[in-house]
Amino acid sequence: MNPKEVFDMNATEANANMPTGKANGVLFNPKTYASILYLLLSLPLGIIYFTVAITGLALSIGLTPIFIGIPLFFGVAKILNGIVNFEQSMLRQILGLPTATASHAYNPQPEAGQNWLMSMVRGFDSGLFIRNLLLVLLRFVTGILFFVIMVTLLSLGLGLIALPVVHIILMKEIQLDILEDSVFSYFQIDWTYNQQYFLYVGVGLVFMWIALHVVNGLMQIQRRLMYVDEP
Numbered sequence: 001m002n003p004k005e006v007f008d009m010n011a012t013e014a015n016a017n018m019p020t021g022k023a024n025g026v027l028f029n030p031k032t033y034a035s036i037l038y039l040l041l042s043l044p045l046g047i048i049y050f051t052v053a054i055t056g057l058a059l060s061i062g063l064t065p066i067f068i069g070i071p072l073f074f075g076v077a078k079i080l081n082g083i084v085n086f087e088q089s090m091l092r093q094i095l096g097l098p099t100a101t102a103s104h105a106y107n108p109q110p111e112a113g114q115n116w117l118m119s120m121v122r123g124f125d126s127g128l129f130i131r132n133l134l135l136v137l138l139r140f141v142t143g144i145l146f147f148v149i150m151v152t153l154l155s156l157g158l159g160l161i162a163l164p165v166v167h168i169i170l171m172k173e174i175q176l177d178i179l180e181d182s183v184f185s186y187f188q189i190d191w192t193y194n195q196q197y198f199l200y201v202g203v204g205l206v207f208m209w210i211a212l213h214v215v216n217g218l219m220q221i222q223r224r225l226m227y228v229d230e231p
Contacts, residue, residue, distance in 0.1 A: 026209070026216065027209075027212065031094060031095065031096060032212055032215060032216060034094045035215050035216060035218075036150065036154075038090065038091075038094055039146050039147060039150045039215060039218060040147065040150075040151075042139075042142070042143035042146055042147055043143050043144060043147040045139075045143065046139050046140040046141075046142070046143025046144065047140065047143070049083050049136045049139055049140060050136065050137065050139075050140035052076075052079060052083075053080060053083075053133060053136045053137070056075070056079065059072060060072040060073035061073075074124060077124060077129045077132075080129065080132040080133055080136055081128065081129075081132050083132070083136055084132045084135050084226070087135075087226055088226055088227070088228050091219070091222060091223055091226060091228045092228055095219060095223060095228075097223075097228065097229075135225070135226060135227070138225055139225075142222060142225060146218045146221075146222070149214065150211065150214065150215055150218065153207060153210060153211035154208070154211045156204075156207045156211075157205070157206075157207035157208035157210075157211050158208070159204070160200045160201065160203050160204030160207060161200075161204035161205065161208070162204075163197075163200045163201075163204070164193075164197035164200060164201060166178070167193070167197075179196060
């Protein structure tokens with residue numbers, strides 16, 4: 001059995017052991033909260049990756065006439081490969097997937113008498129470079145998009161859950177009734193504050209439940225976009 005078959009078999013077993021979407025699998029699974037931390041960091045990390053890639057490529061192209069850009073280009077290619085490998089390993093760690101048993105040979109040993117530039121040129125893989133560049137650019141886009149989706153849902157859930165506490169504090173401290181002109185008054189529903197509290201907390205819990213499932217779904221999307229299952 002070759003390494004790729006071993007990796008595919010291990011990945012399949014890991015998929016079978018992942019949460020199936022039940023409430024207890026989401027609420028009490030440490031991977032869910034590790035995923036939240038990952039998606040929170042996805043925005044600044046995506047910006048850093050994008051800046052490094054674009055700045056490095058722009059400098060390498062601009063400095064090519066004085067030959068500094070040539071080794072800089074190959075250096076950027078190695079950095080992009082390192083970024084993709086780092087992201088893939090981080091996703092595997094969070095999702096509990098097996099580590100890759102095979103990888104692209106991107107660091108060949110230099111031959112005797114061969115300088116470092118020729119070693120970098122011989123080890124350059126154009127297809128791998130293009131793939132890594134596209135993945136870094138895609139990581140920038142998904143980092144922003146996934147961050148916004150997750151923060152919006154979590155903020156709605158936490159805000160609704162905390163609304164009763166905020167209302168009580170404001171009423172006692174500055175006599176401000178934020179529920180005076182609530183949505184219930186427009187429909188002429190005469191609910192007490194306690195009844196409204198229960199409703200808001202219940203809706204907030206539903207939003208939190210949805211948000212945690214969305215987080216797991218976003219991680220699965222990111223897993224596929226970053227070729228995590230590819231050895």
